[in-house]
Amino acid sequence: MNAILNTIFAKHRQQPGALLPILHDIQHELGYVPEEAVPLIARELNLSRAEVHGVITFYQHFRQTPPGKHLVRVCCAEACQANGSEALAAHAAKRLQGEDETLEPVYCLGLCSMGPAIQIDETELHARVTPQKFDALMHKLGEKA
């Protein structure tokens, strides 16, 4: 971990207000921001541990524990509600119960006229997701993993 952090720190050393970019890079490399990284980030940026911790917990995007095999986000905002996202969310929670996937709500993915929308592993998007389509996508994910 230390080597990874040092590379990331070096990349951002000249950047004013580097905390968020550093946290993004760490999460990108490790999948989450480990507790052990906090004192190191604090020392690098001359902040207190409490300040770094405060920032990590303020933003929904940053995780302090490793995610599951895949990260599935279901949009729960109004435009997707209008297209049945609640039923999809309930279905998703049931379908992924006991599985090693992380399921999270997200508030808008910018696909508001083609809801319900979901995002898999940060960049893969799917629109007009019915429960059937959701199951097919999860099945494909299972094969990939």
Add this chain to the structure above:
Amino acid sequence: MSITLYVPGDAGALALGADEVAAAIAKHAAKLKLDITLVRNGSRGLFWLEPLVEVVTAQGRVAYGPVTEADVPTLFAADFLHGGKHPLRLGDIAALPYLARQHRVTMRRVGVVDPRSLDDYLAHGGGKGLTLARSLPPADIVNLVTDSGLRGRGGAAFPTGIKWQTVLDQSAKQKYIVCNADEGDSGTVADRMLLEGDPFCVLEGMAIAALAVGASKGYIYVRSEYPHACIALNAALAAAGDWLGDFEIEVRMGAGAYVCGEETAMLESIEGKRGIVRNKPPLPAIAGLFGQPTVINNVITIASVPDILAQGAAFYCDLGVGSSRGTLPFQLAGNIKFGGLVEVPFGSTLRELLYDYGGGSRTGRPLRAVQVGGPLGAYLPESQFDTVLDYEAFAAIGAALGHGGIVAFDDTVDMAKQARYAMQFCAIESCGKCTPCRIGSTRGIEVIDRIRAGDQTQIPLLRSLCDTMTHGSMCAMGGMTPYPVLSALNHFVEDFSVVKAPLPQAGEGLG
């Protein structure tokens, strides 16, 4: 000679399988030894037709859509590379009434150009504004923007020229331009479409702003839910080379906090802190990012500037009604048949957008309510669909245009539930700085739950709670959450008087 094809790389098109379509086309062409060039353009914004494939033929661009991977072999069989007949053939997309009736100004290149190519941008009228700005004194640039009547498209509709003038008037060594690309409102996709489909326009607008106020550094703060927009911007920055002169732009990614769309919370976030709203004064224009004078503008505001310079203030100001000048890219979302982006001058009506463009609900049921302006916007009943789309007409009915998002609901919607969600969203996203917002929103959920359980005596309490939030909150998060709540209560009171089972939270059970 190589045949050019456009297959959108827009996130909306990707969500409907555009990458798979592009791959299938490339594979098929290779098999047939056909020489093709695939351009990944933005979206034209007719989302029911995505993925929309366009082929450049001797007769111009011919569109096909919505194309799935499975359609690709039949398209080749129909000789679509030369505009051949096919059930999905749409012809010239720009001639479709949905597009032909619009008046695209700010969004006119989106879906048309190659977003990775500066040359293509320049060939489609880009760059002229910046060239002109380089020849003008800063005050003249500001005057042009003031004269155009442009007001901020992020929600508050503050006159852009006045904001720029304030920053110009400060004497400081370092000033900043911040482009607000947080687009957190449900129902809004215009910023995303523009960032992905015409990123150079945003860069040009920022560079002009920098010349106008004397700034040397800019930031674009993009929400983390928009990774494709970040990629498009960084690619455009790399391709821009020295086109931007000494003006330096950095793309910053948000981290899933709606409140960071509020300008001062955004500044805190760029500085590496929690996204807590700052006290005003001082205005960001006087003491903003790192304490320096800062212009903060929405993506669409900034992207409107190059044309205002290139075509003149009058060109822009001649469009629109009252004190709402120019155009607004409206976004038709939610339960709507023909969802998409509709850029028109201010002055048409909600009804025109919902029915003439939108074609009514996707489910075929009657539209019962539409929420305009995101999660802090009011819900309007059918009786208000004739409201003219301009800032003042909306303010007059206790509503707001915001960023132009229009979310339609059919008659199965439960408006007490939507009111509850508005409170819930506020409770989740509140920055926590002031009590009416932080505590009031949670109380609001409880009060609505009691009303739904049959206790009508709680309705006055809900109103007084909304009153406290409206008047006691520091920013529009707590201050405008009463818009959706009270509009639901005022126009759909019947939904508050039926006893219903307790509601689960939206997103409950998800992580």
